[in-house]
Amino acid sequence: MKKISIDKIEDDMILAKPIIGSAGNVLLNEGVVLKVSMVTRLRNWDIPTVTVQSADEVVEETSTTQTVEFHSDVLDDIFKDVMKHPIMCVVYEATRDYFKNKITHE
Amino acid sequence: MNEISTRDKLRLITEKVTGLPTLPRVIQEITNLMQNPRTSAEEVGRAITMDQSLASKVLRLVNSAFYGFPGRINTITHAIVILGFNTVKNIVLTASVFDKLGGMGHKDEFDLEKFWLHSIATGVISKEIAKKVNFRYYEESFLAGLLHDIGKIILFKFLPDEFSQVIARQKQEQCLFLDAEKKALDLTHNEIGNWLAQRWNLPEDLRAAILYHHSPMLVNQHKTMVYAVHTADALARALCIGSGGDRKIPVIHPEVWEELKFSRQLLDKIYKDIEMELDKAAVFFQIM
Numbered sequence: 001m002k003k004i005s006i007d008k009i010e011d012d013m014i015l016a017k018p019i020i021g022s023a024g025n026v027l028l029n030e031g032v033v034l035k036v037s038m039v040t041r042l043r044n045w046d047i048p049t050v051t052v053q054s055a056d057e058v059v060e061e062t063s064t065t066q067t068v069e070f071h072s073d074v075l076d077d078i079f080k081d082v083m084k085h086p087i088m089c090v091v092y093e094a095t096r097d098y099f100k101n102k103i104t105h106e
Numbered sequence: 107m108n109e110i111s112t113r114d115k116l117r118l119i120t121e122k123v124t125g126l127p128t129l130p131r132v133i134q135e136i137t138n139l140m141q142n143p144r145t146s147a148e149e150v151g152r153a154i155t156m157d158q159s160l161a162s163k164v165l166r167l168v169n170s171a172f173y174g175f176p177g178r179i180n181t182i183t184h185a186i187v188i189l190g191f192n193t194v195k196n197i198v199l200t201a202s203v204f205d206k207l208g209g210m211g212h213k214d215e216f217d218l219e220k221f222w223l224h225s226i227a228t229g230v231i232s233k234e235i236a237k238k239v240n241f242r243y244y245e246e247s248f249l250a251g252l253l254h255d256i257g258k259i260i261l262f263k264f265l266p267d268e269f270s271q272v273i274a275r276q277k278q279e280q281c282l283f284l285d286a287e288k289k290a291l292d293l294t295h296n297e298i299g300n301w302l303a304q305r306w307n308l309p310e311d312l313r314a315a316i317l318y319h320h321s322p323m324l325v326n327q328h329k330t331m332v333y334a335v336h337t338a339d340a341l342a343r344a345l346c347i348g349s350g351g352d353r354k355i356p357v358i359h360p361e362v363w364e365e366l367k368f369s370r371q372l373l374d375k376i377y378k379d380i381e382m383e384l385d386k387a388a389v390f391f392q393i394m
Contacts, residue, residue, distance in 0.1 A: 021347070026385045044219045046346070074346055078355050085357050087368075094373040095344040 002054040006042045009034050009050065017051040072096060115293045120301050123264040127206040129306045130157055133199060140191050150191060151183030154198060163201040163393045164194070170389035173197070196245050199308075200252065201393060207259050208394035214273040216262060216351050219391075223348025225252050226390050230383045231338035232331075234376050239366055241330045243311065250315035253308075254335050255350050257299030257316070258283070276352055283351035284320055296320055322362050333362045341376070347384070 001016035012033055019028040019042070027045055034052065042050070075096055082088040135153045139145040155161045161182055168185045169178060179185045186194050211218050232251030236244035261269040268291055276286035287294045299316040308316075314328040315335040322329075322336040336359065342348070343355045358368075 021384070027388065041219065044217060044223070075344070078343060078346070078353055082355055082357050087358050087360055087363050088355070090370050091340065091344055091355075091358065091373065094370055094377065098345075098374070098377045 001051050003049050003051045005049055006039050006047060009036060009039055009042075009052075011035050014053040015050060016053045019045075019047055019050055021045055021047075072099075075099070112293070112297060115291075116297050116301055119265065119268060119291065119293060120298070123260065126260075126264060126302075126305070129199075129206065130160055130202050132157055132160065133195070133202060134307065136191070136195050136198065140195065145191075147183050147186040147191075150186055150194070151181065154182045154194075160198065160201055160205060163205060164197055166393055167197050167201055167389060168194075170386065172383070172386040172389050174386070193245060196249055200249060200390075203253065203256075204390060204394050207256070207263070210394070213262065213266070214270055215277075216269075216273060217349070218259075218262070220349040221255070221258065221262075221351070222390070222394070224342055224350045225255055225348070226387050227342040227345070227347035227384060228252070228254055228335065228338045230380055230387055231341050231376065232334045234380050234383065235334040235338055235366065236330070238372060238376060239330065239334075241334065243331060246309070246311055247331055247334050250312050250331050250335050251338050253299070253303075253312055254315055254319045254339060255295055255299070256302055257295030257297070258351060260298050260302055261295060273351070280354075281352070282354045282356060284356070286352075294320070320356060322359050329365070333366055336362055337366065337368070341373075345377070 012035075015028060015030050015032045015034060018026045018030050021027045027047070034050070075092065079088065079092045083092065132153050136150055139150050139153065154164065164182060165179065165185070167173060168175060168189070175188060179188060182194070185197075189197075208222065209218060229248040229251035233244045233248040235241075236247035241247065261272065271290040272283065272286045275281075275290040276283055279286065279289070281289075284294055284296075296317050296319065300313055303313040303316050311328040311331050314325055314332050318325040318332045319335045319339055322332050325332045339350075340355055340358050343350070362368075
């Protein structure tokens with residue numbers, strides 16, 4: 001299998017790993033046949049890369065720390081105007097921990 | 107005074123809307139039929155099947171993992187017998203909304219797919235909150251969440267000039283879409299959505315959620331449903347699922363948090379329990 005940018009998707013490539021959405025939900029399962037027409041949707045789902053079946057050797061995984069930082073950057077930005085509200089701090093922390101746990105368990 | 111001016115503004119803006127789709131007649135027919143205790147499943151089934159395209163979407167939803175009913179359901183009448191009138195009516199309404207207002211596309215950086223993702227996620231989270239607080243109308247809570255921002259679709263599809271003004275304002279001020287609407291139009295998607303809900307004769311609980319999801323303290327009836335949608339909207343944004351036209355999060359009202367008995371523990375549980383539901387909700391993209 002190999003990891004490719006969604007821009008490199010070609011018709012009839014087969015997913016070797018499921019695509020996981022930002023909330024941890026499976027958007028497309030492994031084994032799904034990809035089409036170029038799906039690229040816009042993947043982009044909208046903020047999916048930068050997919051792992052597809054290939055005769056090539058396993059290509060390196062993106063480091064998980066990078067993903068954690070990505071999520072916390074996005075979160076910090078979304079929450080930046082509301083952190084003075086105690087409830088929103090709770091929501092922020094719960095969401096941040098949720099993403100962190102998600103990544104540790106993958 | 108304020109009330110009158112809002113109404114006038116709404117009238118002036120909505121007068122420009124042309125070609126607004128109507129909800130299928132079948133929804134009113136089902137509502138009427140359901141009021142008669144002698145109505146049979148066959149009669150309602152026949153009414154729905156008159157609209158073949160709608161009936162096939164309803165069957166697709168009924169047989170999807172999202173609704174998760176055991177066994178295959180092949181006819182609308184069978185669906186009614188297994189699921190009951192009310193559930194089928196909710197599914198018909200859901201299918202109709204996607205039929206009439208669904209679809210993809212984008213304009214001025216506002217992406218309809220992201221919009222629907224946000225709406226579906228808000229529906230899924232509203233339903234989960236309703237279940238967690240033992241609110242019996244959890245199916246309706248899904249619909250309420252799904253429809254809460256429907257006014258934005260009216261702006262997008264039928265009021266392009268006003269829509270562009272809002273988007274420009276949002277971009278300039280990096281504020282909530284809601285605040286951009288107030289500044290650009292002095293009118294919000296809540297009021298426009300409520301106008302549509304009245305036109306479509308939607309049930310009162312859904313209308314309350316559409317009108318008050320950003321001002322939950324103003325609601326007198328259907329509080330739990332409005333509170334669930336108000337909270338779900340914020341959580342869907344926190345989880346970055348889709349987009350309602352801004353990358354912001356509105357503040358959850360402390361009284362709502364209190365009334366729903368929310369806590370960090372409940373929040374953790376909701377996040378965990380919606381994962382599977384969000385996955386199953388992909389079916390809605392297949393019926394658009």
